[in-house]
Amino acid sequence: xxxxxxxxxxxxxxxxxxxxxxxxxxxxxxxxxxxxxxxxxxxxxxxxxxxxxxxxxxxxxxxxxxxxxxxxxxxxxxxxxxxxxxxxxxxxxxxxxxxxxxxxxxxxxxxxxxxxxxxxxxxxxxxxxxxxxxxxxxxxxxxxxxxxxxxxxxxxxxxxxxxxxxxxxxxxxxxxxxxxxxxxxxxxxxxxxxxxxxxxxxxxxxxxxxxxxxxxxxxxxxxxxxxxx
Amino acid sequence: xxxxxxxxxxxxxxxxxxxxxxxxxxxxxxxxxxxxxxxxxxxxxxxxxxxxxxxxxxxxxxxxxxxxxxxxxxxxxxxxxxxxxxxxxxxxxxxxxxxxxxxxxxxxxxxxxxxxxxxxxxxxxxxxxxxxxxxxxxxxxxxxxxxxxxxxxxxxxxxxxxxxxxxxxxxxxxxxxxxxxxxxxxxxxxxxxxxxxxxxxxxx
Numbered sequence: 001x002x003x004x005x006x007x008x009x010x011x012x013x014x015x016x017x018x019x020x021x022x023x024x025x026x027x028x029x030x031x032x033x034x035x036x037x038x039x040x041x042x043x044x045x046x047x048x049x050x051x052x053x054x055x056x057x058x059x060x061x062x063x064x065x066x067x068x069x070x071x072x073x074x075x076x077x078x079x080x081x082x083x084x085x086x087x088x089x090x091x092x093x094x095x096x097x098x099x100x101x102x103x104x105x106x107x108x109x110x111x112x113x114x115x116x117x118x119x120x121x122x123x124x125x126x127x128x129x130x131x132x133x134x135x136x137x138x139x140x141x142x143x144x145x146x147x148x149x150x151x152x153x154x155x156x157x158x159x160x161x162x163x164x165x166x167x168x169x170x171x172x173x174x175x176x177x178x179x180x181x182x183x184x185x186x187x188x189x190x191x192x193x194x195x196x197x198x199x200x201x202x203x204x205x206x207x208x209x210x211x212x213x214x215x216x217x218x219x220x221x222x223x224x225x226x227x228x229x
Numbered sequence: 230x231x232x233x234x235x236x237x238x239x240x241x242x243x244x245x246x247x248x249x250x251x252x253x254x255x256x257x258x259x260x261x262x263x264x265x266x267x268x269x270x271x272x273x274x275x276x277x278x279x280x281x282x283x284x285x286x287x288x289x290x291x292x293x294x295x296x297x298x299x300x301x302x303x304x305x306x307x308x309x310x311x312x313x314x315x316x317x318x319x320x321x322x323x324x325x326x327x328x329x330x331x332x333x334x335x336x337x338x339x340x341x342x343x344x345x346x347x348x349x350x351x352x353x354x355x356x357x358x359x360x361x362x363x364x365x366x367x368x369x370x371x372x373x374x375x376x377x378x379x380x381x382x383x384x385x386x387x388x389x390x391x392x393x394x395x396x397x398x399x400x401x402x403x404x405x406x407x408x409x410x411x412x413x414x415x416x417x418x419x420x421x422x423x424x425x426x427x428x429x430x431x432x433x
Contacts, residue, residue, distance in 0.1 A: 022410050025253040033250075071310070078303040086299065104302055110254065175250050176421035183407075183414030191406045 004130050011134025018142035019189040023110040025182075027102045032146040033178035037159050038098040039147030043140025045088070045103060047133065049080045050112050054132035056080075057120040064121075073116045074107070081106045111139060146181050153177070235372065239379035241427035246387045247420060248428075256388060257413050261399075266392035267385065274381025276316065276338050280309050281377040285370050313338050390420055 017023045024046075031039040056076050057064075064072045085103055088096040096103070106112065115135055120128040148158065154172030156163045171177040245251045252273070259269045284305055292298050321328045394416050403412050 022257075025257065026250055029250040029253060071307075074306055074310070075303065078306055082299060082302050085302075107302055107306055171422070174421065174425060175247060176418045176425065178250070179414045179418035179421060183411040183418070186414070187404075187406045187411040190411075194406070 003127070007127060007130050008134040011131055011136075012138040012141065014193075015135075016138040016142060016189070017111045017114075017135055018139055019186050020193070021114075022186065023114060024139065027105060027109060028143060028146070029175060029178045029182060030102050031099075031143055032150045032181065033154070033173055033175055034098060035155075035160070036144060036147035036151045038095065039143040040140060041092075041095045042099055042102065043136070043143045045084055045099070046106060046109065046111065046139050047136030048084055049077065049106055050115060050136045051129055051132035052080050053077050053112055054115055054120040054128040055125055057116045058123060058125045058128035061121045069121065070113075070117075073113060077112050077116070078107050111135060142185075146178075146185055149181050149185075150177060231372075232375075235376055236379050237427075239376050240383040240386065241424065244383045244387060244424055244427075245380050246384060247424040252384060256391060256417070257410065260388055260392040260395050260413075262396060263389060263392045266388040270381070270385025270388045273338060273384055274378060276309070276313060277377045277381045278374060279312055279316070280305075281373050282370070283312060284308055285373055309338075387420060387424075391417065394420075 011017075015021060018028060027042055027046075031042045053073070053076055057073060060072075081104065084106075085096075088099070088103065115132060119131050123131070150172045151157060151159075152163070153169050154177060156166055156168050169177070172181065243249060246253070246256050255269050255273070260266045287304065287308065288298075288301065292301065292304065317328075391413075395413065398412065398416065407415075
């Protein structure tokens with residue numbers, strides 16, 4: 001169970017594809033500038049494609065020859081993206097329109113191919129599925145967060161619901177604003193991660209030190225106890 | 230007039246990087262110095278033109294009659310990957326010096342959305358470049374090719390501007406957490422702001 005917890009935390013926080021690895025930047029910038037809804041929609045599409053492609057590639061990892069693995073991965077991913085595209089066009093046409101070109105461009109999204117290459121071809125189906133889900137969720141959360149910021153500042157609404165104020169900064173619904181929000185979010189995220197890691201390391205050091213002291217003191221205290229008796 | 234309109238819109242008003250946000254990975258990754266930025270830009274332009282040249286007839290004369298348009302993603306990505314591989318082999322054989330300056334960037338292009346984006350633009354699948362459609366009335370291979378080449382020129386232009394800024398930025402003291410991607414993105418935001426001015430251009 002601990003193994004899955006580690007994979008999940010790695011995907012969502014410690015190796016977050018958007019903030020820590022800075023992968024899949026094109027859809028990120030395009031979606032956060034349009035609206036929070038399309039950003040979350042994009043994220044969910046990536047979750048579906050990434051989880052399924054990770055599972056399929058992991059299941060076929062013993063069959064696919066090593067020399068032609070990249071073309072094989074691309075076929076699998078392209079097929080899945082085509083399927084997702086068809087489903088969205090039929091059942092959620094609004095989201096399909098707002099995603100536009102970038103839905104098809106999931107094929108060339110580095111996150112999907114990167115996870116296949118780095119994780120799915122070495123691990124079991126279940127682990128790969130968890131990894132795909134976690135990385136996709138990390139991507140979705142990051143996109144949703146930045147999409148909310150951009151939409152609040154740029155068009156004074158949240159998921160399409162109008163806010164009580166009419167104060168708008170137009171730049172945040174253009175690529176320029178998306179770049180600024182993305183850059184500053186990366187900086188803030190790495191800052192928080194650094195602080196968190198530092199405090200965790202200090203805490204670990206303190207615990208280790210106490211353990212060490214206990215070990216050194218233990219025989220003495222035992223001796224002292226005997227002496228008292 | 231159409232010619233001017235297409236060139237202006239491809240290079241400035243709907244620039245691939247600053248307006249459509251295609252090809253951001255090479256834009257941020259390969260723009261550390263001007264020389265490599267030019268190499269990447271030229272490679273992308275060539276591949277974009279070739280990809281349009283090859284995918285257009287395939288879409289029009291093979292996929293449309295057979296009614297398999299929905300398979301375009303799989304077809305196009307394979308065509309582009311094969312094209313890039315072929316180009317790499319040819320350049321390596323014909324001119325090793327060119328290969329040394331440009332060949333390094335070729336494999337990177339397969340996963341560049343700008344290339345898949347432009348072929349998609351000209352095959353009537355999605356955003357059938359309303360600019361070109363409006364300008365020419367009927368979309369044909371010549372206009373599509375022209376647009377692809379000038380979109381590549383626009384891409385190179387922004388890459389070169391960015392590389393100049395990155396070279397200056399390398400000597401500046403930046404806060405620890407802003408180093409690398411964050412400061413590059415804030416810099417890119419200013420280039421984007423500058424390019425929004427061109428959206429005011431009205432031709433004809």
